[in-house]
Amino acid sequence: MDRRDFIKTCGTVAVVSMLNRDFFSQALAQQKDGMFQAYKKALLVKQDGSPLKEEDIKPHVNYIFFYPHTATPCYLLNLGESIPPAEIKLKDGKSYKWGGGVGSKKSIVAYSAICAHQWSYPTPQYSFINYYPPDTPSETTKKAGIIQCCAHLALYDPKAGGSVIDGPAEFPLASIVLQEEGGNFYAVGVLGKDQFQQFFDNYRTELRQQYGSTAKARELVDKCIVMEVDKYVQAVVRC
Amino acid sequence: MITRRDLLKSAGVGAIALSVSSQPVFAAAERVVKMEALMPPPKGNRVVICGGGWAGLTVAKYLKKENPNIEVILIEQKPVFFSCPISNPWLADLVGLDFLQHDYLQPASKYGYTFMNDRVIAIERDKRRVYTTRGYIQYDYLVLAPGIRYNYSAWFGDNRELARLTKVNFPPAYIPGSEHLALKRKIHEFEEGDFIIVVPPGAYRCPPAPYERACMVAEVFKRNKVKGRVIVLDPKEDIAPKGPGFRAAFEQVYLGIIEYVPKASIKEIDPVKKVIKTTAGDFKFTDANISPPHQAGELVWMADLIAKDKEGKPTGWADQDPLTFQAKADPHVFLVGDVIGGVPYPKSGHMGNSQGKIVAKVIASRIAGKEYKPTLPDNTCYSMVNGSPQEAIVINVTYEYNEKEKKITPKPKTINERSEALAKATYEWARAIYRDMFS
Ligand SMILES: Cc1cc2nc3c(=O)[nH]c(=O)nc-3n(C[C@H](O)[C@H](O)[C@H](O)COP(=O)(O)OP(=O)(O)OC[C@H]3O[C@@H](n4cnc5c(N)ncnc54)[C@H](O)[C@@H]3O)c2cc1C
Ligand code: FES
Numbered sequence: 239m240d241r242r243d244f245i246k247t248c249g250t251v252a253v254v255s256m257l258n259r260d261f262f263s264q265a266l267a268q269q270k271d272g273m274f275q276a277y278k279k280a281l282l283v284k285q286d287g288s289p290l291k292e293e294d295i296k297p298h299v300n301y302i303f304f305y306p307h308t309a310t311p312c313y314l315l316n317l318g319e320s321i322p323p324a325e326i327k328l329k330d331g332k333s334y335k336w337g338g339g340v341g342s343k344k345s346i347v348a349y350s351a352i353c354a355h356q357w358s359y360p361t362p363q364y365s366f367i368n369y370y371p372p373d374t375p376s377e378t379t380k381k382a383g384i385i386q387c388c389a390h391l392a393l394y395d396p397k398a399g400g401s402v403i404d405g406p407a408e409f410p411l412a413s414i415v416l417q418e419e420g421g422n423f424y425a426v427g428v429l430g431k432d433q434f435q436q437f438f439d440n441y442r443t444e445l446r447q448q449y450g451s452t453a454k455a456r457e458l459v460d461k462c463i464v465m466e467v468d469k470y471v472q473a474v475v476r477c
Numbered sequence: 478m479i480t481r482r483d484l485l486k487s488a489g490v491g492a493i494a495l496s497v498s499s500q501p502v503f504a505a506a507e508r509v510v511k512m513e514a515l516m517p518p519p520k521g522n523r524v525v526i527c528g529g530g531w532a533g534l535t536v537a538k539y540l541k542k543e544n545p546n547i548e549v550i551l552i553e554q555k556p557v558f559f560s561c562p563i564s565n566p567w568l569a570d571l572v573g574l575d576f577l578q579h580d581y582l583q584p585a586s587k588y589g590y591t592f593m594n595d596r597v598i599a600i601e602r603d604k605r606r607v608y609t610t611r612g613y614i615q616y617d618y619l620v621l622a623p624g625i626r627y628n629y630s631a632w633f634g635d636n637r638e639l640a641r642l643t644k645v646n647f648p649p650a651y652i653p654g655s656e657h658l659a660l661k662r663k664i665h666e667f668e669e670g671d672f673i674i675v676v677p678p679g680a681y682r683c684p685p686a687p688y689e690r691a692c693m694v695a696e697v698f699k700r701n702k703v704k705g706r707v708i709v710l711d712p713k714e715d716i717a718p719k720g721p722g723f724r725a726a727f728e729q730v731y732l733g734i735i736e737y738v739p740k741a742s743i744k745e746i747d748p749v750k751k752v753i754k755t756t757a758g759d760f761k762f763t764d765a766n767i768s769p770p771h772q773a774g775e776l777v778w779m780a781d782l783i784a785k786d787k788e789g790k791p792t793g794w795a796d797q798d799p800l801t802f803q804a805k806a807d808p809h810v811f812l813v814g815d816v817i818g819g820v821p822y823p824k825s826g827h828m829g830n831s832q833g834k835i836v837a838k839v840i841a842s843r844i845a846g847k848e849y850k851p852t853l854p855d856n857t858c859y860s861m862v863n864g865s866p867q868e869a870i871v872i873n874v875t876y877e878y879n880e881k882e883k884k885i886t887p888k889p890k891t892i893n894e895r896s897e898a899l900a901k902a903t904y905e906w907a908r909a910i911y912r913d914m915f916s
Contacts, residue, residue: 356909366905378890388902389909390857391873440912475898
């Protein structure tokens with residue numbers, strides 16, 4: 239498969255040509271296994287519409303945005319330290335390469351916020367899956383610096399590509415591939431096993447109520463508003 | 478000529494023949510022997526799953542996900558799924574019945590397995606046949622997931638009349654359906670007096686269920702301003718699991734309504750005079766929720782796969798490999814869910830779901846001729862301990878396997894401090910796991 243084929247496969251000429259070379263070759267290698275999916279390139283913005291800058295992303299605050307579809311929630315985290323790339327191993331023996339943090343300190347990461355176990359996700363009413371900063375360990379598992387889902391206590395490691403630390407999830411959280419260009423941040427694709435099909439299958443009624451139709455919920459975005467999760471969610475449920 | 482003994486053996490109903498009067502069984506066996514095939518013989522690999530509860534439903538879906546070419550047939554006697562989990566909050570009207578009921582057709586159509594609404598009446602392991610009321614089905618692999626049965630004879634011996642009166646008038650409501658509806662009617666109509674909840678002895682379905690139930694019954698009494706008490710008769714020395722969380726709810730939320738009586742093993746029950754005699758004293762009651770000891774469901778007895786203790790007596794629970802869930806006596810049979818014995822796993826829906834995924838992987842690998850090293854299941858269990866405001870507690874248990882000692886050790890984590898956040902998580906636990914089984 240040459241670069242041209244790859245671009246055709248993804249059907250997103252503009253997006254792929256903007257990716258940096260390193261990531262591009264990585265993604266190309268992974269495309270064979272279907273581990274990387276490029277989507278519309280989307281600018282991360284603040285609630286006032288201006289581009290989100292690195293200084294806006296405070297360490298250990300749980301931010302939410304929606305990508306690549308209008309209704310698919312993701313978490314953005316500044317982990318306060320340089321996060322190196324990692325090889326993410328799956329339970330079935332497969333693996334994929336994850337690029338690590340972005341930003342000047344390589345400390346910024348993003349993941350799909352749909353639990354890879356049974357798809358609990360942050361809604362405007364509540365979020366059962368949340369980030370637990372280093373100074374706020376989970377009451378049940380006593381772990382900190384993790385993403386934990388209270389539905390059945392799946393634990394994920396945001397420092398290691400969202401891989402599973404403990405609990406019932408079979409897959410890591412899918413990562414949102416971020417790219418920094420001239421001080422702005424873009425989401426460009428999804429790496430790992432996304433759970434979008436299950437998400438749209440399972441929440442038809444809820445998504446219709448919230449977005450008017452499933453088609454609207456599925457629309458691809460080219461801009462993502464980033465906000466603190468407790469500004470979006472009424473009750474952040476920790477356990 | 479086929480003898481009566483042969484007939485019983487070949488119909489796989491020997492175990493029943495010993496436990497009840499043999500004449501009707503002989504007739505049933507004769508009927509089974511005359512039965513014809515209900516389906517053509519399997520073309521490739523056919524897995525027949527008996528029991529569409531938490532465990533069986535999970536095996537069916539995940540087998541098809543592992544390999545869509547496997548022919549999967551799920552046989553379930555009930556036309557609609559009714560959930561025991563969340564049935565306690567439902568008793569106190571915290572959720573509606575629609576939260577508990579689900580249709581079997583959605584997953585069957587989506588994942589492409591056959592849902593057969595029928596009752597399994599016999600199993601012939603040597604011929605690999607399962608008999609339903611309409612005929613037999615040949616299998617390559619058989620999964621038995623029938624849940625529990627009640628063992629009234631542990632209390633009443635052969636006196637079926639006493640067992641019948643106790644079951645009909647004071648239903649255990651550990652097997653979902655009419656018993657749950659009856660229990661709800663009883664507590665909502667209760668005017669005054671003592672309402673007794675009997676915690677079953679030995680291993681039983683859902684260890685925290687009777688304590689959660691006590692809270693929810695007390696919730697209804699509190700709301701209805703009933704002059705009454707909920708008396709929990711427990712053969713154990715103390716409440717477990719989540720003891721401190723339940724005790725705090727009994728003493729703080731339902732003080733004067735719930736009375737907890739430990740070390741109360743049942744000596745005698747008189748369902749007519751409404752008296753229960755226990756090792757902790759005698760109790761007269763106005764109404765009650767009485768659960769006898771539990772055992773593995775009928776089908777495991779029928780298949781003659783019940784474990785024996787050192788003296789050769791049946792333990793009441795299935796005899797399966799602790800890691801693969803394969804029957805020790807038969808590599809073509811797998812046992813899953815509440816039926817299993819010899820492992821430190823609680824009998825819970827979450828467990829059944831978690832084990833079901835492992836069993837699906839083991840069978841699919843075996844069909845593919847591959848070795849699969851099974852992982853261990855896990856369990857998360859929320860209990861609603863207050864209805865106004867809704868508050869819950871939680872326990873999560875993961876397990877570790879020591880290869881050398883061949884021992885599985887539980888690693889529990891508990892939050893005994895009740896909270897509204899955990900009550901919300903209780904429903905999310907259920908919604909998520911229903912999603913997993915049904916959509
Ligand atoms: C009040 C209460 C509260 C509970 N709360 C929780 C909770 O919060 N969380 C939790 O994880 N667990 C809970 N449980 C436990 C949970 O309900 C059980 O552990 C779970 O149902 C076990 O699953 P299973 O598949 O082994 O059996 P079941 O779910 O009972 O399924 C067995 C199925 O087999 C069918 N069957 C049996 N014999 C035949 C036959 N001969 N032919 C055809 N079909 C047959 C039955 O009809 C049944 O549908 C609770 C239980 C109770 C009673
Ligand atoms: S849905 Fe998140 S742990 Fe199960």
